[in-house]
Amino acid sequence: AQLGAELREAIHDDQLFLLYQPIVSLDDGRVIGAEALVRWAHPVRGTLAPDSFIPAAERTGLIVPLSRWVLASAFRQLAEWIERYGDDAPEVLNVNISARDLREPGFATMVTDLLAQHRIAPEKVTLEITETVALELGDSVAHLHQLRESGIRIALDDFGTGHSTLSLLHDCPVDGIKLDRSFTQSAIDGRVPVSAAVIHLAQALGLYAVAEGVETAEQAEQLLALGYIAAQGYHFARPLPPERFAESLRPRD
Ligand code: G
Ligand code: G
Ligand code: MN
Ligand code: NA
Numbered sequence: 233a234q235l236g237a238e239l240r241e242a243i244h245d246d247q248l249f250l251l252y253q254p255i256v257s258l259d260d261g262r263v264i265g266a267e268a269l270v271r272w273a274h275p276v277r278g279t280l281a282p283d284s285f286i287p288a289a290e291r292t293g294l295i296v297p298l299s300r301w302v303l304a305s306a307f308r309q310l311a312e313w314i315e316r317y318g319d320d321a322p323e324v325l326n327v328n329i330s331a332r333d334l335r336e337p338g339f340a341t342m343v344t345d346l347l348a349q350h351r352i353a354p355e356k357v358t359l360e361i362t363e364t365v366a367l368e369l370g371d372s373v374a375h376l377h378q379l380r381e382s383g384i385r386i387a388l389d390d391f392g393t394g395h396s397t398l399s400l401l402h403d404c405p406v407d408g409i410k411l412d413r414s415f416t417q418s419a420i421d422g423r424v425p426v427s428a429a430v431i432h433l434a435q436a437l438g439l440y441a442v443a444e445g446v447e448t449a450e451q452a453e454q455l456l457a458l459g460y461i462a463a464q465g466y467h468f469a470r471p472l473p474p475e476r477f478a479e480s481l482r483p484r485d
Contacts, residue, residue: 236292238274239285243297247273250305251471254480255326255442255464258456263480265324267360267464268306269471270298286330295332296339303327303346307357309474311350317481326358328389334361334372340379347384354383360410362389376405387442392430401437409434413445416455416465424454431459 242248248270255265272280289295306327313321333339347354359379376386388400391409415427427443434441443455446465455463469480 235285235288236294239272239289239292239294239298242272242274243294243301247275248298248301248305249273250302250309250474252309252474252477253464253471254469254477255322255324255462256468258443258452258460258463261468263322264462265326265358266322266477267326267328267471268302268309269328270302290330290332293332295330296336299329299333300342300346303343307346307350307352310352310356313478313481314352317478320481322481324356324358324385326360326387328360331361331372334375340375340382343379343384344382347382355385358385358387358408360387360389362394373404380405380407390444392426398433401433401439406439408440408442411441411443411460413465416443416445416451416463417447424458427455427460428458435459 250268250270252266252268254263255267256262257264270282270286272285274280286295286298289298306325310322310325336342343357343359344354347357380386385407386405387408387410388404388406389410390412392415393412394400409430411427411430415430431441433439440462441460443460443463444465446452446455446463446467448467451465452463452467469477
């Protein structure tokens, strides 16, 4: 309850902030996108990672205003980058959402309203959901359809770690998958067949794939050889404050 009250205040007082991790093209390292990752500058406890407050936000329902804050901030940032960097702005912006968001009746409309407000083409935005989230979907699949019809893309996050992955790809309207870092990172010690199977599956289903958690040049080369086109991870860049992220972009003059 304490954390809940504090979090409510945090959302109102702008104690939350976003970091942006580059999503890069594996063949030339070019930045093609960004994943927004939330942090909480707690007045007493210092900077908190999402794992320490997202679960509480989900339990208390505060995830709904929190996600709204994240989406609005991320869209504002993307609009600013597009204004300043034109074609060199990130082509895609990924934002994580929760199962709880998709059960909120007005969620899809809220997202499309925010996009319109910031004059962002829906095609530029990907909402990441976890497989466990997708499993709880039920009626919220309708919301996923509504979002996709508007042009927004949906990606399954942490792909390969949840349950009934294959049937989910059938039941759940998605555009892409993000290969979980447990597979990426062991790409050179025995789990190559899994990473290979996932990219073949993605290609067969017409889905794009991003390999997460790439930490070494060796992993990057292996993934490229397997057919992966896009990746993110500490090897390329950590989650960065927006001004640091922008250093990888070329201003338009
Ligand atoms: O940034 P970090 O790797 O510490 O994120 C840890 C977890 O928190 C990841 O699973 C990530 O998807 C999740 N997460 C990060 N930012 C957000 C957010 O804005 N909303 C939600 N719902 N989850 C987030
Ligand atoms: O579940 P999700 O994919 O949204 O989680 C993203 C999380 O992964 C963030 O907390 C981010 O800080 C973390 N992350 C990003 N790149 C790497 C990496 O190369 N290695 C590790 N261990 N974590 C990473
Ligand atoms: Mn994610
Ligand atoms: Na996630």
